Amino acid sequence: MLNIDRISKTFFAGTINERKALVDLSLRMDEGDFVTVIGSNGAGKSTLLNAVAGRYTVDTGELTIDSKPVSKLKEYQRARYVGRVFQDPMAGTAPDLTIEQNLALALQRGKTRGLGLGLTKARRDLFLEELKSLELGLENRLPAKVGLLSGGQRQALSLLMAGFTQPRILLLDEHTAALDPQRAALVTDLTERIVSNGGLTTLMVTHNMEQALKLGNRLIMMHEGRIVFQASAEEKQHLTVPQLLAEFAKIKGATFDDRALLT
Numbered sequence: 001m002l003n004i005d006r007i008s009k010t011f012f013a014g015t016i017n018e019r020k021a022l023v024d025l026s027l028r029m030d031e032g033d034f035v036t037v038i039g040s041n042g043a044g045k046s047t048l049l050n051a052v053a054g055r056y057t058v059d060t061g062e063l064t065i066d067s068k069p070v071s072k073l074k075e076y077q078r079a080r081y082v083g084r085v086f087q088d089p090m091a092g093t094a095p096d097l098t099i100e101q102n103l104a105l106a107l108q109r110g111k112t113r114g115l116g117l118g119l120t121k122a123r124r125d126l127f128l129e130e131l132k133s134l135e136l137g138l139e140n141r142l143p144a145k146v147g148l149l150s151g152g153q154r155q156a157l158s159l160l161m162a163g164f165t166q167p168r169i170l171l172l173d174e175h176t177a178a179l180d181p182q183r184a185a186l187v188t189d190l191t192e193r194i195v196s197n198g199g200l201t202t203l204m205v206t207h208n209m210e211q212a213l214k215l216g217n218r219l220i221m222m223h224e225g226r227i228v229f230q231a232s233a234e235e236k237q238h239l240t241v242p243q244l245l246a247e248f249a250k251i252k253g254a255t256f257d258d259r260a261l262l263t
């Protein structure tokens with residue numbers, strides 16, 4: 001479904017500020033896979049998501065979605081394949097539009113013809129039903145401007161909208177990191193529900209190891225632009241946070257040993 005084949009991305013190549021963000025990275029995801037991505041700061045996690053979304057073009061390597069090469073496609077050209085929820089709750093919704101207008105936009109996305117923001121009774125009923133499932137009381141606030149909602153409510157709405165668009169691949173970029181623990185837990189549960197109901201192929205970056213273990217069927221750990229540890233669906237079921245921490249420690253050890261070898 002998604003095939004990432006030996007991609008590399010270097011920022012400011014050849015200068016003193018050179019940063020190798022992705023190094024010869026490969027990852028293959030099957031339809032319905034939900035891969036969680038963890039790793040230290042600067043490991044390349046966001047760059048990986050940006051490379052899939054088309055925000056950054058890669059220097060070398062190829063990305064294919066459903067066997068179609070997409071590396072050369074611009075971000076807006078990939079938008080019909082890719083859904084994304086960002087860390088910043090302000091990023092995924094239009095604050096000056098109402099809840100129902102935002103939902104109508106999401107429903108419309110990727111279609112060439114349609115009602116735009118037009119609202120039929122059938123559409124409104126669908127929105128009411130979906131909003132009810134969030135259990136946040138938003139079904140009573142369809143005409144409210146989204147800018148008035150809390151961060152957690154906006155993230156829940158962003159997720160619902162991402163599900164509406166039925167993307168080929170859903171990218172979640174630390175989408176619960178800016179929320180308090182209670183709302184983060186709610187959005188985590190909602191993520192599980194929306195991804196499994198829609199059978200969405202999903203790539204999720206998180207700094208929260210418990211979340212990385214709770215969600216998804218596969219896990220990868222990144223360091224310095226590479227995947228340094230992977231757990232398959234079967235392996236992930238038995239993984240624990242202490243084991244993940246031990247893997248992190250191993251990486252640090254390897255770096256230390258490498259340096260020791262060089263001196």
Ligand SMILES: Nc1ncnc2c1ncn2[C@@H]1O[C@H](COP(=O)(O)OP(=O)(O)OP(=O)(O)O)[C@@H](O)[C@H]1O
Pocket residue numbers: 011012019020021039040041042043044045046047048
């Ligand atoms: N637009 C950019 N311009 C220059 N350097 C960048 C850019 N984006 C990322 N980098 C660099 O690429 C490397 C990988 O960054 P990236 O943001 O992908 O890491 P990350 O794993 O998401 O980190 P964090 O967990 O801290 O968000 C870092 O060294 C970073 O400084």
